[in-house]
Amino acid sequence: MEAKKLQMYSQDELREALKETKDAYDAFQAKGLSLNMARGVPGTDQLDLTAAMLDAFPSDASPLSESCDVRNYGVLTGIAEAKKLFADILGADPDEMFIAGNSSLELMFTCLQISFVRGIAGCEPWCRQEKIKFLCPVPGYDRHFAVSGYFGAEMIPVPTDENGPDMEMVKQYVENDPAVKGIWCVPVFANPTGIVYSDETVRAFAALKPAAKDFRIFWDNAYCIHTLADLPKAPLTINQACAEAGNPDIFWQFMSTSKITFPGAGVAAMNTSKANMQEFVKAIGIMTIGYDKVNQLRHVRFFGNAENMREHMKKHRALLVPKFNTVLNKLNEEIAPLGIASWTNPKGGYFISFNGPKGTAKRIVQLCKEGGVTLTGAGATYPNGNDPDDSNIRIAPTFPSVEKLAQAMELFCICVKLAALEQLVK
Numbered sequence: 001m002e003a004k005k006l007q008m009y010s011q012d013e014l015r016e017a018l019k020e021t022k023d024a025y026d027a028f029q030a031k032g033l034s035l036n037m038a039r040g041v042p043g044t045d046q047l048d049l050t051a052a053m054l055d056a057f058p059s060d061a062s063p064l065s066e067s068c069d070v071r072n073y074g075v076l077t078g079i080a081e082a083k084k085l086f087a088d089i090l091g092a093d094p095d096e097m098f099i100a101g102n103s104s105l106e107l108m109f110t111c112l113q114i115s116f117v118r119g120i121a122g123c124e125p126w127c128r129q130e131k132i133k134f135l136c137p138v139p140g141y142d143r144h145f146a147v148s149g150y151f152g153a154e155m156i157p158v159p160t161d162e163n164g165p166d167m168e169m170v171k172q173y174v175e176n177d178p179a180v181k182g183i184w185c186v187p188v189f190a191n192p193t194g195i196v197y198s199d200e201t202v203r204a205f206a207a208l209k210p211a212a213k214d215f216r217i218f219w220d221n222a223y224c225i226h227t228l229a230d231l232p233k234a235p236l237t238i239n240q241a242c243a244e245a246g247n248p249d250i251f252w253q254f255m256s257t258s259k260i261t262f263p264g265a266g267v268a269a270m271n272t273s274k275a276n277m278q279e280f281v282k283a284i285g286i287m288t289i290g291y292d293k294v295n296q297l298r299h300v301r302f303f304g305n306a307e308n309m310r311e312h313m314k315k316h317r318a319l320l321v322p323k324f325n326t327v328l329n330k331l332n333e334e335i336a337p338l339g340i341a342s343w344t345n346p347k348g349g350y351f352i353s354f355n356g357p358k359g360t361a362k363r364i365v366q367l368c369k370e371g372g373v374t375l376t377g378a379g380a381t382y383p384n385g386n387d388p389d390d391s392n393i394r395i396a397p398t399f400p401s402v403e404k405l406a407q408a409m410e411l412f413c414i415c416v417k418l419a420a421l422e423q424l425v426k
């Protein structure tokens, strides 16, 4: 196919291109590829980076942390050394940290559950309120939307640009509608766009004056140290911005080591004000006597301090950059000249966000599936799976090898062209 924008093609040229692309697709299908790129999971080589962590706490090592014998019950909020480690990563106060089990998503779910069942900040529980609403910056993380959807929230998509969500719209909703109870935010290397919220955006969040006393920002800092390139400066933290704005209770902040050590066997952490923490601890103390402190101490012993954890992320970066480049190079070579799509070039995180021609995302995902590559479902990046433009696809380059990824992207580019040509040929 010539390097000329598709919209400049005559119908004859489009028909010819469609035939060529269909032949290429059929040839690809005959290869019998089978690859799953649906979720952003670390590659096996990334998991190997922390294999030695399993030796960081051998049976003859001392089980004593500053807080306790980690093998026993107690110390619900987490061991002191782990609080310090995660507080240093987030630039937070160790006294405002809660260290939990393996999943930050579980902590998020629990925060909503407490508001839903018992209520926070002296407010009626959400289950007794006629309607609750959640703001959902789009494109966003499907599991966030699944959590607020589970609690019956009406989900309102909020457009985002390279600085973060549309803060005028957020302010309008949050400050005028008491049914708006929360907003999902991935402030650093967002899932899936990879954007980093600007300091101005973070300050605008901290300055919100919610109509509902139990409104909270769900600040999911899942990718806070997952860089693929150097940033010119560290992003402003929500805790600092909220402290400066005199609005300390407005956020719950989350992170985990799922993509630092082991997903499923890492450590999750939450940071919030002392007042919020008190409400959380009151509820969580009913749910459990305590989390896996053996694993907390194992993480502390393996990393030693926050600086070492940041340093460790460079090893992940070295493995991931060639994968992201493989995706970006293919898109630049095959799709850019056609002028039919756009995509992000993230400086961190786990995803590339791709926008194809309107009305083609579902078709592209279907074609890829039938060609042997499973992608994240089209629409997954929008609440209720509803992308009104049917355009956005989340590309997750981390798991396959570079070689497999190159093959998968070859197929992806063929499918993008095919779906676009099917639309254009009259």
Ligand SMILES: Cc1ncc(COP(=O)(O)O)c(C=O)c1O
Binding pocket: 040, 102, 103, 104, 105, 106, 141, 186, 191, 220, 222, 255, 256, 257, 258, 263, 264, 268
């Ligand atoms: C933005 C975001 N938050 C949370 C998670 C899951 O975190 P955890 O494994 O700590 O539950 C993911 C996983 O992909 C994610 O992308």
